[in-house]
Amino acid sequence: MEPSSLPPRLELTGITKRFPGGLANDHVGFAVRPGEIHALLGENGAGKSTLVKMIYGIMQPDAGEIAWNGQRVTIQNPKAARRLGIGMVFQHFSLFEAMTVLENIALGMDANIPARALEAKILQVMGQYGLKLDPHRIVSTLSVGERQRIEIVRALLLNPKLLIMDEPTSVLTPQEVEQLFVVLRQLAAEGCSILYISHKLHEIKALCDTATILRGGKLVDTCDPKVETSRSMAEKMIGGSLKDIQRSADRGFGPAKLLVKGLSLTPPGAFAVALRDISFAVRAGEIFGIAGVAGNGQNSLLLALSGEEVAPDHGAVVVNGDAVGGLAAKERRLKGMASVPEERNGHAAVPTFSLTDNAVLTARDRLGMVRAGLIDARAARTYAGEVIEAFSVKATGPGAAAESLSGGNLQKYIMGREILQKPQVLVVSQPTWGVDAGAAAAIHQALVDLAATGSAIVVISQDLDELLSLCDTLAVINEGRLSAPMKVADARIEEIGLLMGGIHGEGGSTHAA
C-alpha cells in the first residue's frame, strides 16, 4: 500500500466516553487510511464496541473529534453515518427469519427502492464480489454464514467508504472465513477502508494492515500485525504475559464416565434443532470437544445432557454407570452431572440475584445447603466466598448481584460454582464466549485441572482454536448429528471444516426453501 497524500478516511482524536461505571474510552485516537484494513483489538470491556458505536452514530462522544476525509464531523445517528459512507456489519444480525433475503434487505434500506431495481442491484453487487445467495430464499433456511452475507450485501449496496465488521468470523467455518477474507481484500483494493474488530489474532495477522490495540478504554499501541506475533499482540491486549495451559504429559484415560447412546430428542420451540441418534463416550480424565457452527443442535445437546430436557430413552445417557436419560436436572446433578450453559445471564445464573443466591441454584443439593426445606444461607455464602477466592472472581463479595459482574468474571464464578462441586461429568457450552484472554486462560486451566482429577468433560464450542488447544478428542455437530470422534492430535482443520459445513456449506442450495 503506497502512502498517499489523501487525508485519512477516518481520524479519531482524543475520543472520550464516560459511563456511570467509569471511562469506556479515554482519549483514544487513531487514523484509518483509504483502502486500509485496520484491526481494532482488545479484550472484552476494552472499549471497542463503545468506540465503534460512536463512529456509527449510535452514541455520541463526551469529548474528542471525529474527522471524515479530513473534515470534522458530528455523526448524530446511524442514518447520518450511512450518508457519510460508513457501513456496519454487526455481530448479531438483525434479520426477520420468516422473510426472504430480498425483503430483509429492502427493510434495511434508508431509500425506498422498487423491489425489481433493488434485486438487480443486489445481484450486481453479489456478482462483483462473488457472494452467492438467492434473493428469494427464506432467511430461516439459511446458514449463519449465508445470513452474514445478507448483512454484508446490505452494507455494500450503500457503496461504503468505510465498512465496520464486528467479530465477523465468530460464527463461520474455516472455509467461510477464507471466502469472507477474499471479499474484504477485494473491497480494500477498491479503496474501501475496513475497520475489523476481532480477538482472533491469526486472522488479524492474515488480513489486516494495521492493528490498534485498546485496553481498559485506553489506546495501548498501533502496530503492524504482520511484524508482531500473535503472542505479542495478545500480551499487549491483556497487559501481561499470557499463561499457557499446564498439563502433565503422560495423561491416561480411565473408564468411560459419560456414555451417550443413540440419543434422539426434539426439544419444544419452533427454532430448536432436533438431536438425531447421537452417540459418544467420554472417559475419566478426557476432555471431549464438540465443534460446530452455531445453531446446529449445540443448545439442544446441552439441555439433553444437563437434564433440562429429558430423553425419551432412559438408557440414552449414562453417568458413571447409572442410566440418567429419564431424570431431570436436579436428579442428574445428584448423580454427578454438572453443566454450564452458553448463556450466563438468565440461564446459568439469575442476573438480579446475589452470588450467594446463585450458588444455591445448582449447588444446594450436592453440597447440602438445604435442611428441612429451608436454605442454609450461611453455607451458601461460605461456598460463594470459596468460589470467588478459588477462581479470583472480581466482585465486591458474595452479596454482589450477578449482573454487576463483568462477563468474564461471572463466567469464572459459574465455572467455579460447578467445578468446586467436583462433578463426575461436566458439560460446558461456550466456556469462554465473550470472555477476555486472561479469564479464558484461567477457565481453560480449571477445566484441565478438573479432568486431571478424573472427571469427564464435554466442551461445546464454536471456537475451533479453543477446542484444538483444550481437548483430547473432538467431534463435529451438524444439523443435530454428531460426527465420529477423532483424536485432536491427528485432526486436520480442512476435514473439521468440511464436517462443520455439512450440507450447509457451498452447494447448500440443494436445501429447499
Place this chain on the structure above:
Amino acid sequence: MRLKLEKRQEPSMAMLIATPILAVVATMFIGMIVFDFLGIDGFRAVIDIFLTPLLASYKWQDVAVKAAPLIIIALGLSVGNRAQVWNIGAEGQYIIGALAAAGVGIAFGPVGGFFVILLMIIAGMIGGSAWAAVPAVLRTRFNVNEILSSLMLTYVAAQVLSYMVGGPWKDPNGRNFPATAPLTEAQSLPIVVPGTTIHLGVLIALILPFVFWLVMSRAVFGYQVRVVGSSPQAARHGGFDSRRTIISTLMIGGAMAGLAGALEFTGALKAINLGFPSGYGFSAIIVSFLGRLHPIGCLIAGIVLAVTYVGGQVAQTTVHIPNATAGIFQAMMLFLILASDILIRYRVRFVPSAKPQAVAGE
C-alpha cells in the same frame, strides 16, 4: 438544566422502601389539590381519609377488621407476583371461599364449635384454590393468559353467589331477601378483643405475614418462586419446574383469598348477601404492590388501605364526598407506586443542557 435518568449500578434499597411512602404522601397532596379545584375542602378530606381513622381510637377496630382480608389476600397474591404470575381474580376466589365455608356451615345445620369452624375455614381455602386452579391449568396447559381468565372467573363467581343466596341457600326466614341465614354463635369466629368487633381473623392476618416471610426468604419454595419469576430458563437449569411453580403460586393465591372470604364471612359479616363482594380482592392487588411484594410490606400496606376505606366513610359524612372517593385514592396510590418504581433502578440527575451541535450530512 434538564433532567437525566442514570442507571444505578445496583438497585437502591433505600428507594425500595422510600417509594411506597413517597407514593402515599404524593397521593395525599395530589388529592388535596384536585379536591380544592372541585370546590371541596381538600385538606379536610385528606385528613379525614388518611389520618382520622388513625387518630380516633374508636375507628381502630374498623381499620383492623378491614385490614385483615386485605393483608391475607395480598400475601397470597405477592407469592404469585414474585413468580410473574398475575392473578387478578382474587375477588372471585374470595367469594367462592366464603360460599364454600357457608356450604359446610349449612351442611352441619345447628352443629358448631371449634372443629366445624375449622372445617368451614379449610373449605374456604380449598374453594378459593380450586377457583384459582382453573386459570392455573388453562395457563400451563393451553397458554391462556391468567390475567384474563382469572378476572373473568370473578364475574362467574359473582353469578354463582347470586344464584346460591337467591336460591338453594336463601334464608327461609329472611323475608325473601337474597341472603343466607345469619350464622349462629356456634359457627362464628370468636372475638379476640372483648367489647370490639376484632375477631380471630385479625389475629391470623397478623401472624400469617411472618409465616410467609419465613417461607419466602428462607425456604427452598420461596427461592424457587423467585427464580421462576426472575428467569424461567435459570429455574429450569437449577432443576425447578416452572409449570408446577405457576400452578402452586396461583393456588396459594386462591387459598389465601378463599381464607379471607371464609374469615370475613365467619368473623365479620356472618351472612352472605349480594353485597358480599366488596372489592377486597381487587384492593389487595394494590396492597401487594404498595407492600413491595414483601409479606411485612403487605401487613403495613394492608393497614394503609384499610385506613382509606374507613376514612372514606368518615369523609362521606364530614365533607360530603361519595364513598367511592376512597377508591380513587387507592387507584392513585397504585399508579404512583408503579410510576416511582423507576427510581429504584435509576437515579434522577440535573445536568446542564447540552449545547446544540451540527448534524452531519445535513
